[in-house]
Amino acid sequence: xxxxxxxxxxxxxxxxxxxxxxxxxxxxxxxxxxxxxxxxxxxxxxxxxxxxxxxxxxxxxxxxxxxxxxxxxxxxxxxxxxxxxxxxxxxxxxx
Amino acid sequence: xxxxxxxxxxxxxxxxxxxxxxxxxxxxxxxxxxxxxxxxxxxxxxxxxxxxxxxxxxxxxxxxxxxxxxxxxxxxxxxxxxxxxxxxxxxxxxxxxxxxxxxxxxxxxxxxxxxxxxxxxxxxxxxxxxxxxxxxxxxxxxxxxxxxxxxxxxxxxxxxxxxxxxxxxxxxxxxxxxxxxxxxxxxxxxxxxxxxxxxxxxxxxxxxxxxxxxx
Numbered sequence: 081x082x083x084x085x086x087x088x089x090x091x092x093x094x095x096x097x098x099x100x101x102x103x104x105x106x107x108x109x110x111x112x113x114x115x116x117x118x119x120x121x122x123x124x125x126x127x128x129x130x131x132x133x134x135x136x137x138x139x140x141x142x143x144x145x146x147x148x149x150x151x152x153x154x155x156x157x158x159x160x161x162x163x164x165x166x167x168x169x170x171x172x173x174x175x
Numbered sequence: 176x177x178x179x180x181x182x183x184x185x186x187x188x189x190x191x192x193x194x195x196x197x198x199x200x201x202x203x204x205x206x207x208x209x210x211x212x213x214x215x216x217x218x219x220x221x222x223x224x225x226x227x228x229x230x231x232x233x234x235x236x237x238x239x240x241x242x243x244x245x246x247x248x249x250x251x252x253x254x255x256x257x258x259x260x261x262x263x264x265x266x267x268x269x270x271x272x273x274x275x276x277x278x279x280x281x282x283x284x285x286x287x288x289x290x291x292x293x294x295x296x297x298x299x300x301x302x303x304x305x306x307x308x309x310x311x312x313x314x315x316x317x318x319x320x321x322x323x324x325x326x327x328x329x330x331x332x333x334x335x336x337x338x339x340x341x342x343x344x345x346x347x348x349x350x351x352x353x354x355x356x357x358x359x360x361x362x363x364x365x366x367x368x369x370x371x372x373x374x375x376x377x378x379x380x381x382x383x384x385x386x387x388x389x390x
Contacts, residue, residue, distance in 0.1 A: 091274060099267040103260060110256045113385030121388025128381045136374045143270040143370045145209040145363075153208060156219055164226045168382070171233035172389060 098142035105131050122172050129172075133165040210364025218371050221334075225375055228330070229382060232323045237390040239319065244387045246320035249313060254304050255384040258297050259376060265293035266373040269342070273366045276349050283349035290369065291342045294335060301332055327383060331375055338372040341365040 089097060109128045140146045140157050147154075208215060236243045268290035275281030308314075308321075315325040345365050348358055 092271060095267060095270050095274070099263060102263045106256060106259050106263065109381055109385060110252060113252060113381065113387075125386040125389065128385050129378075132378050132381050135377050139266065139370055139374045139377065143266050143373075144367050145273075148206055149208055150206045153215060160219060160222055160226075164222075164229070164378070167226065167230055168233060168378075171230070171237060172386075 095142060098138055102135050102138060105135050125172050126169050129168050130165060133161050133168075137161050210367050211360045214364035214367060218367060221371065222375070225330075225378075228327065229378065232327060232382065235319055235323065240390045242318060243320045246313075246318060246324075247384070247387055249308070249311065250324070250384050251304065251307075252384050254300055255380045258300050259380050261293045261296045261300070262373040262376050265290040265297075266370050268293065269345070269366050269369050272345070272349065273363065276345075276362060284346050287342055287345045287349055291339060291346065294339050294342065294369075297335060298332070298339075301328070324383060327379055331372070331379055334375065335372050338369050341368050 088094075109131050112124055112128055137158065140161075146157055268286045272283045272286030272290060275286055276283035308324075313321050313324075315322050342365070345362055348354055348362050354362070
């Protein structure tokens with residue numbers, strides 16, 4: 081028997097869990113985009129965009145199976161997420 | 176084919192002649208590229224091209240934020256959000272379908288078809304949305320915002336339509352009793368292409384529909 085019991089989700093349940101997080105994040109961003117209480121529009125937009133790129137990372141990790149991919153590919157994908165997020169948010173604060 | 180031909184390759188589960196799945200042992204859980212390297216070259220390249228288009232949009236938006244915000248008011252956030260949920264659910268179906276594809280008797284075809292159907296929901300919503308915008312006189316030439324709206328969403332829609340063809344291929348392959356190792360790679364890669372369509376919209380929706388109130 082295994083020396084340590086690992087309580088992890090089955091792969092199918094992990095996919096559904098990732099989907100649930102993505103749906104919740106989408107609804108949260110939609111609410112935030114409809115002006116629910118954040119005074120500085122730039123802050124709201126930055127939050128929405130950062131959440132969007134976090135969702136992209138989750139899609140890559142869970143759906144595209146990058147969690148099992150070579151580190152180089154994971155690094156390239158992650159680098160794209162960071163650079164693209166920085167570029168977009170940069171436009172809000174530096175324009 | 177009944178086994179990996181490259182020495183040292185991680186054993187990939189696919190259906191051999193007996194229909195039995197070859198298990199990946201815990202010891203051999205090596206990292207492997209989902210699909211093929213060429214597919215990822217395309218995916219990362221396409222994502223980069225979209226980033227350039229996003230940046231261009233944001234630059235010109237910064238030149239006239241009042242115009243862009245005013246025009247953006249005409250967009251229906253709800254239909255954009257519903258489209259996001261449709262694509263997320265579609266990707267879930269495709270990801271579950273890929274897992275089922277690796278099991279003999281797994282209902283991969285049904286799951287891929289579910290993903291396809293949700294993709295069609297997106298297309299139908301786009302048809303309604305474009306129709307509504309045109310009815311209100313908002314065409315690609317109306318102003319800079321509308322030009323970017325049609326270019327961004329049109330470029331994405333083109334990718335989605337190609338993605339639907341790819342899902343069609345996945346449905347056909349998943350109905351076969353056995354597949355070659357090459358085909359297995361194409362199916363994995365095809366699933367990744369579909370997820371790329373999803374993730375492009377995940378960024379596009381907030382940029383076009385939600386971000387407002389500042390340069």
